[in-house]
Amino acid sequence: MEYYLAIDIGASSGRHILGSVENGKLKLEEVYRFQNGISKIGNEYCWNIQQLFRDIKLGIKKCKDIGKIPKTIGIDTWAVDFVLLDGNDDMLGNAVAYRDDRTEGMMEEVFKIIPKDMMYLYTGIQFQRFNTVYQLLSIKKNNPEILNKAKTFLMIPDYLNFLLTGKKVNEYTNASSTQLVNSFDRTWDTKILKELGINKDIFQEIKLPKTSLGNLRKELVKEFGFDMEVILPATHDTGSAFISSVCNDNDSIYLSSGTWSLMGVENRFPICVPQAMEYNFTNEGGIDYRYRFLKNIMGLWVIQEVRRNLNDKYSFSELVDLARENIDFPSIVDVNADRFLKPENMIEEIKDYCRETNQKMPQEVGEIAMCVFNSLAHCYKKAVANLEEIFEKKFKRINIFGGGCQNDFLNELVAKATGKEVLAGPVEATAIGNLAAQLISQNVFKDLGQARQAIKKSFDIKQFKAN
CATH class of the missing domain: 3.30.420.40 (ATPase, nucleotide binding domain)
Known part of the structure; x- marks a missing residue:
């Protein structure tokens, strides 16, 4: 072996x-x-x-x-x-x-x-x-x-x-x-x-x-x-993660979910038009000179900091359960605002944002967690709308991969907010993409297409419907 x-x-x-x-x-x-x-x-x-x-x-x-x-x-x-x-x-x-x-x-x-x-x-x-x-x-x-x-x-x-x-x-x-x-x-x-x-x-x-x-x-x-x-793999972790997508087609949006959320599509050419600049999309390099046309979204960093502010009293799964119990909590923050990049206290920053925007301030832990997850889902929804406007087409599905794809509750919120089918997996997307580049270099796989076929049949993928 x-x-x-x-x-x-x-x-x-x-x-x-x-x-x-x-x-x-x-x-x-x-x-x-x-x-x-x-x-x-x-x-x-x-x-x-x-x-x-x-x-x-x-x-x-x-x-x-x-x-x-x-x-x-x-x-x-x-x-x-x-x-x-x-x-x-x-x-x-x-x-x-x-x-x-x-x-x-x-x-x-x-x-x-x-x-x-x-x-x-x-x-x-x-x-x-x-x-x-x-x-x-x-x-x-x-x-x-x-x-x-x-x-x-x-x-x-x-x-x-x-x-x-x-x-x-x-x-x-x-x-x-x-x-x-x-x-x-x-x-x-x-x-x-x-x-x-x-x-x-x-x-x-x-x-x-x-x-x-x-x-x-x-x-x-x-x-x-x-x-x-x-x-050399794609040494940018998102570049490696995108290699692992199980949707090798033109109807899918990719979402690499971790500390950061990177949401976009794979392209053969850069899109540097004013509209893309206005929506702050990026054209990062990918394997085989592909371009990852995507938007950086603050991602699970927000809930990671919330957990840290709570002295790691709750596991991430417990925070998800508490959020489910508060699913009707309505407030939404702009997770991409600079104020959430490295605040002194993430929980207080979320509360301040809600107060300043005349929204209900979260008080209980479950309300704070629900605010974070719902805010992420709505940020993804906005990015999807931007993509569809730029490409002048409707995308059918979102493939969420990376560690964040294990959050079934967030996957459900994303499917509901965007109206798209969500495919979740693989979890170890970055390491898999890293390995794929090595395996192609060693002729174990002949090209990226064959590597992606192998990845698709190697790992479990969960499906979440929009309804």
């Missing part, structure tokens, strides 16, 4: 999942799980990259412990965040997280140099204050010495791959999220970089998913006691 290892790292945790193929079906086995999160260093919210790499190595060693040594390995993480390296390949500054407030006002600074509509036309990427371009401009403005010393720009999974292999590349799907890649020629937009005064030479060659980076550094082979090939 041959094994392939997907390392899927999210904002709150990471896991090592071994994949194998038996009788045309993909089998998964989680071998290691670890915590992740942001912590404050000085006045910045940062990722602990060194600890992440230690956990990556521990999980790899676990594979040997159980006698299942992977043939290939692929890493995916969240998007937009990066590290800068000096001439000695040492990190300059911290690995600052996208939820840090250093980008406050930077978007407006960029628009003074490059008009908003031109930025969208060039890149096709939606405007979010934490995009890489605004993080870089913040460094240029507040810590210019860091950019002056920088010789290498690597996004988080690029840097982890560099630590594994010694190879420096920027993977396409994650690079596209920077708002610095031209949406049509799919390379770094030197015009934007020049106008913003950012050195183009720090950026690496953009490589596609399925690209081999070769084998491990010699010192790691010695440490692990074995070697393996490092393959």
Whole structure:
């Protein structure tokens, strides 16, 4: 049996999942799980990259412990965040997280140099204050010495791959999220970089998913006691998740549901028209130069923070049960408002929003949970309406995948709010998509279509009707 290892790292945790193929079906086995999160260093919210790499190595060693040594390995993480390296390949500054407030006002600074509509036309990427371009401009403005010393720009999974292999590349799907890649020629937009005064030479060659980076550094082979090939998956976790969709047609909307909700369709070309910009849709890179035309929605982060504010007293399933008991609670918040990105207290922010908009303020835990879930469903409904207006067609169904698809109550609310059939699954969408890229690169699957057929028959999919 041959094994392939997907390392899927999210904002709150990471896991090592071994994949194998038996009788045309993909089998998964989680071998290691670890915590992740942001912590404050000085006045910045940062990722602990060194600890992440230690956990990556521990999980790899676990594979040997159980006698299942992977043939290939692929890493995916969240998007937009990066590290800068000096001439000695040492990190300059911290690995600052996208939820840090250093980008406050930077978007407006960029628009003074490059008009908003031109930025969208060039890149096709939606405007979010934490995009890489605004993080870089913040460094240029507040810590210019860091950019002056920088010789290498690597996004988080690029840097982890560099630590594994010694190879420096920027993977396409994650690079596209920077708002610095031209949406049509799919390379770094030197015009934007020049106008913003950012050195183009720090950026690496953009490589596609399925690209081999070769084998491990010699010192790691010695440490692990074995070697393996490092393959680029879609290193942006949403790019990997979209690979796992069980709806390989033109009548379906995809919804990757986790800490963030990413809702949209898969396209063969970018859509950079004013209407798409007005609705703040993005054209992120996907596998095989597909485009993920989608909208970022705050997602389950909101209920995660509610749970944290309640000192983790309730499990997520208990919060769902309490919401069901309060299904008639009417208030709805705009989960995409900046105020919900990283408030001091999510529950108080929800209450304040309801009060300011003259809605009933949630008091009980079940009312708060119902407000969150109903707000998400209505945000999805709005995104569906935007998509149908842009494409001038009606879509038949929504495929929800990722960890959030296990929330049957939310799936029911989405089906009811949108009037669409909902297909829920697969759950481990990101790891599955990561593995699919590796398996295609190794000719286990001949192409994406065959991989998706195998995924569809390998995992259970739940169906929710609109009525």
